[in-house]
Amino acid sequence: MAEEEEGKEYRWETGYEKTWEAIQEDDEGLLEGSVAEIIQRAKRKRQAERHGNTRLGMMRHLFLVIDNSDCMSNQDLKPTRQLCTIKLLEGFIDEFFDQNPISQMGIIITKSKRAEKISELAGNPRKHIKAVQQLTQVACSGEPSLQNALELALRSLRMLPSHASREILILMGSLTTCDPGDISVTVQNLKAQGVRCSVIALAAEVHICHKLCRETGGLFGVILDDCHFRDQLFQHIDPPPAATFLDSSLIKMGFPHHLMQEGKEASLTMCMCHVDSTDGEGGRLNSGGYFCPQCCSKYCELPVECKACGLTLVSAPHLARSYHHLFPVDNFKELEFRDMQDKIELCFACQKRFGEHDKHVYECGTCSRIFCLECDMFIHDLLHTCPGCATNHSTSQSMSNDSVPPR
């Protein structure tokens, strides 16, 4: 994972390339350059589109559909498409629950013309990660079936209450799908049910996937390499704007405290999350835990849905973390670096010296600090707070004042 994040791979692992021809690409054609620019612009655009005061579907119910067919053993992602996907997914699942603590996820794989649910819709990242990790043992075979997978996901999603946002995210390596019936009917069904389907294709643009996304309002993306794959995947971490017909309703939630019975001998109890697991790893008896305020079942981890009474159990920080999606940092102003050349040398955040290839630099509207593109991305995607504003006393004050009253 660390290797991939650096965007570096071994020389012999790179694709077939004629390096001597790469030199002239900048003079004419601008093939790589122009496409890279389009991607960068797309990133910025995505960010620009996101602004406060939109209604977001925060209680997400996401089904991950993972293609496990023959072509996932292709080696154009290293070491194979399947392994690379699994690696990225581990990160994704963690991050997903980190950013969307009150959401649920389920996992479906499709291979040999069938679809199979390997993990039920649930809010526990560990279980999902384990299920995904086990996929490394599963051999890739046959063709995938998009229709079967969608139907399977739809069967579970159909049951959900009306305020929940329903999503399907498909990781598609194959360029073909082998379906039992007319897939367009399934697409119409999904549309009618308000299920938002997104596809990340690992090879090329397949018409039916594109159509599926267009019809259901999801995102369609094709990866360029593993870094881009990561970007594509992680953009699904942000909650999508709520579909207009989603009901708003009040949801009952429990905020259990972590209780340690002190003083006297703690009675050892099993927690509900591990009570029926057989592998013994987490099934030890312990004394502390979170107790459901309604029925007093014990859980070792939050967030979780109470198995006994069905109450959603979260902690306050979880909700707070979901909260920042509603109040993102304002977009930075894009400035031509050429005009700024003599005034500014370093990125305020990472202290990088601006060079020739920085075409644009970014200025925070509140504190007027200048940032590079990478930091701009980082601030908006992960940090959710501007370091310039935070370090400056007056702005940080005004900022915190600003965001406390709900806008």
Place this chain on the structure above:
Amino acid sequence: MPSGTGKTVSLLSLIVAYMIANPLSVTKLIYCSRTVPEIEKVLEELKKLMTYYEKERGQAPKMVGLVLSSRKNMCIHPQVSKERDGKIVDGRCHSLTASYVRERHNYDDSIPICSFYEGFDIEGREVQLEPGVYSLDDLKEYGQERNWCPYFLARYTILHANIVVYSYHYLLDPKIADVVSKELSRSSVVVFDEAHNIDNVCIDSMSVKINRRIIDRSTANIQLLEQTVNEMKEDDAKKLKEEYQRLVEGLRDASVARETDVVLSNPVLPDEVLKEAVPGSIRTAEHFVGFLKRFVEYLKTRLRVQHVVLESPASFLKDVYQKVCIERKPLRFCHERLASLLRTLEIADLTDFSPLILITHLATLVSTYTKGFTIIVEPFDDKTPTVSNPILHFSCLDSSIAIKPVFDRFQTVVITSGTLSPLDMYPKILDFHPVIMSSFTMTLARPCLLPMIVSKGNDQVAISSRFETREDVAVVRNYGQLLVEIATIVPDGVVCFFTSYLYLESVVASWYDQGVVDSLQRNKLLFIETQDAAETSLALLNYIRACESGRGAVLLSVARGKVSEGVDFDHHLGRAVLMFGIPYVYTQSRILRARLEYLRDQFQIRENDFLTFDAMRHAAQCVGRAIRGKTDYGIMIFADKRFSRADKRNKLPKWIQEHLKDSLCNLSTEEAVQISKRWLRQMAQPFSREDQLGVSLLTLEQLHSEEMQRKQQNTADQKL
């Protein structure tokens, strides 16, 4: 430029604007395209243009634009329109609308006539069509409402309509042009769209092919004719006499007959011939029938040959004179005379007489032209030398003959196509002096086409469809390998073109043995074009279904076939096109050889140049199927070593050449696959309108800016 980039609408808007500004100097626009769907597309563009005028100026220009197509596409008669075959529709229509049928109907109600034609005949001629654009469906609806025949309405209206859209056969084929387009005014602008094959259309329209079957059927025709003449002589000798009188007075009067009777047509006859009287030897009906009999007998003897005969029209005429004492002059009138006779005899169903009409057509052509034609008699087909199947080809060698009247008659003629290349060949073969000749490239915001020349397989064996190597196992295997690899990495539809049906069949057979077909079917479904039209359209339909549903499909088809000419594979229907080999025309054909010789002698075009030109325009036509517009993208693979040679590469259209960099020539299968993989991913990135702005899409301000205008000047490569 490939289609979808705005050729049609640019031409239309320019000419319509000119017509509005100078209503006197340009009165009419005649827009010719090739197929019915293409004609429909032109009308759609025209409608958009008119809506735009309406939006900008408050009212649409007072112009009538309409389409003319065959009866088959326009008929609204409840029974006749059910027929599938165009000839049958024509025949049945004629049997309902001919003047004598209608006359007979007047005193005998049991004889059926077409109510729509009657409706049109009574009221339609006085009323002018409202200004507007009428497509096929509009005309049909209009006809239904008023009970008028749309076909005759359209034929009548093209005389005063401002914009006429029809197939270019209506202008080039002398048999039809004489009926339909005779009275179009000189101050018209004629546009030939999709004109890359215009020379072949010209040639086909002037050529006649006669085999045993036609001879046999025309003999039967003559017998029927004879019988009818005899019957009529007994019943109604007066009529025959009248006709005789008419013929004495000259053909001019004969052709004044009402329009519906003019189903029979008149090949390009010089005007003076029409003014002359029909020669005495064929004036009476019996003599003419006898004359025809002799001529057909003569043709029959000519077909009885053991070896190939090649001769000029002059020596053919001499031979006719010696053998059966037929002179040149009566032969010239043959066609017109038969038309007149059939009219007199009131033979309703003309479809039965098509063989005889063909023969008279031959007679007239052979006696009218001595240059630019050749007669070839082949005793058997080259593919089946043991089966006797004699054919007499009367073949036109000079494509300029058919198009000459068009150049002479109209003040402006525009020839355009997406794959008109190399440009300088067309003035030569059509024999005209272009006023302006230019070739335009495409400005694209992203490299949305990827032409590649794959010259060797993974095992470094050169691949080529050269005659010597085409059966080589290594070559066939490498072709298979290439297709399989491309099919695994390219989504949705892949189309392959082979050089001929024969080659397609042999390659698929050996792929089957080598297991290529199996590995192909793992990724995509396989469809094959055959010579049977119904089978092919079924295959095409299912091909589209497979692409739509995400299963993906491969279509194997043939250059110069139905698929390569008329079918578009836009977006997902054709993400990659492979051209296996260079689609040379069958060079052993005697007709082609005769034409090449003629081109060399008359126009100083070297044989090889013409062959390469012809092959490359077909190759370009095939691969051009994939790109239909600027948002589309597609891979074009030329799989033959010979494509990388300069003489072939330079003959590709400019918009392909521009993207065919040196680094994309001479690739191996593996290299091509790697390049395509990366390219497909790049092309799949979201591409919006804003990305095009300023590059391939201009706002009004950008268009007016000086820099842009200078750029335009540079790109429009003007050659005079």
